[in-house]
Amino acid sequence: MKALLLIAHGSRKASSNEEVEVLAQSLSSHNHDFDIISHGFLELTTPKVSDAIEALVAKGATDITLLPYFLAAGVHVSEDLPLLMANAKKQHEGIQFKLLKHLGAAEQMADWILGYADNGRNVR
Amino acid sequence: MKALLLIAHGSRKASSNEEVEVLAQSLSSHNHDFDIISHGFLELTTPKVSDAIEALVAKGATDITLLPYFLAAGVHVSEDLPLLMANAKKQHEGIQFKLLKHLGAAEQMADWILGYADNGRNVR
Numbered sequence: 688m689k690a691l692l693l694i695a696h697g698s699r700k701a702s703s704n705e706e707v708e709v710l711a712q713s714l715s716s717h718n719h720d721f722d723i724i725s726h727g728f729l730e731l732t733t734p735k736v737s738d739a740i741e742a743l744v745a746k747g748a749t750d751i752t753l754l755p756y757f758l759a760a761g762v763h764v765s766e767d768l769p770l771l772m773a774n775a776k777k778q779h780e781g782i783q784f785k786l787l788k789h790l791g792a793a794e795q796m797a798d799w800i801l802g803y804a805d806n807g808r809n810v811r
Numbered sequence: 812m813k814a815l816l817l818i819a820h821g822s823r824k825a826s827s828n829e830e831v832e833v834l835a836q837s838l839s840s841h842n843h844d845f846d847i848i849s850h851g852f853l854e855l856t857t858p859k860v861s862d863a864i865e866a867l868v869a870k871g872a873t874d875i876t877l878l879p880y881f882l883a884a885g886v887h888v889s890e891d892l893p894l895l896m897a898n899a900k901k902q903h904e905g906i907q908f909k910l911l912k913h914l915g916a917a918e919q920m921a922d923w924i925l926g927y928a929d930n931g932r933n934v935r
Contacts, residue, residue: 703883713921759827797837809911
C-alpha cells in the first residue's frame with residue numbers, strides 16, 4: 688500500500704499551515720498512483736512528521752514516499768530529513784521508505800516557473 | 812522589453828543562494844517570452860531585489876514581472892513584496908510592474924508535485 692507524505696517546515700502563521708493542508712487534500716483528489724496522501728510538519732505545528740508516518744503505517748501503508756516541500760536545501764533538508772527517515776526505518780521495520788529530493792531541486796522547476804510566469808491569471 | 816525577476820528569501824547558507832542563482836540562469840536558457848531574466852533576494856544576501864530591479868531598468872526593461880519564489884504566504888509575501896513593488900513603481904515611473912502570486916499558490920502545484928513524486932529519478 689503506497690503512501691505519499693508531503694513534508695513542510697511549519698509556520699507560526701496558521702494560514703501558511705492551512706495552505707499545506709489544503710494542498711495535501713488537493714493532491715488526494717487528483718489522479719495518482721498512491722493509496723493515501725497526507726502531510727506533516729517539521730516544526731511549530733502539527734501533525735509532526737513522525738506522527739504522520741505512524742498514522743500512515745496504522746492505516747496499512749507499506750511503502751512511504753517522503754516529499755520535502757522546500758525550495759532550498761537548508762539544514763532541514765540536508766540533515767534533519769535523512770535523520771528523520773533513518774529513525775522511521777528503525778521504528779517501522781518492514782516498511783519501505785523513500786526520501787525524494789526537495790521540490791526546489793526538481794529538474795522541471797524551470798519549466799514550471801516559466802509556465803507559471805506566462806499565465807496572466809497568476810497576478811495578485 | 813519584458814523582464815522576469817525571480818525573488819527568493821535569501822539564506823545564510825551560500826549553497827541555498829547558489830541554487831536560486833543557478834535556477835535563474837537555467838530559466839534564461841529555456842524557451843520563454845522574456846527578454847531578460849534575473850533574480851534578487853529579500854534578505855541575508857545580494858543582489859537585493861531593489862538593486863536587481865534597478866539593474867533591469869538600466870538594461871532597458873520596461874515591463875517587469877516579479878515572481879515570488881516562495882511556497883507559503885508569510886509576511887514577506889503578503890506584506891513586504893506589495894510594499895516593495897509600490898516603492899519600485901514610485902522610483903521607476905513609466906515602468907510596468909506585475910507581482911505574481913507566490914509559486915506555492917500556483918494552481919498547477921498539485922500536478923507538479925504528483926508528477927515529481929512519480930518520477931523515480933528524484934530520490935536522494
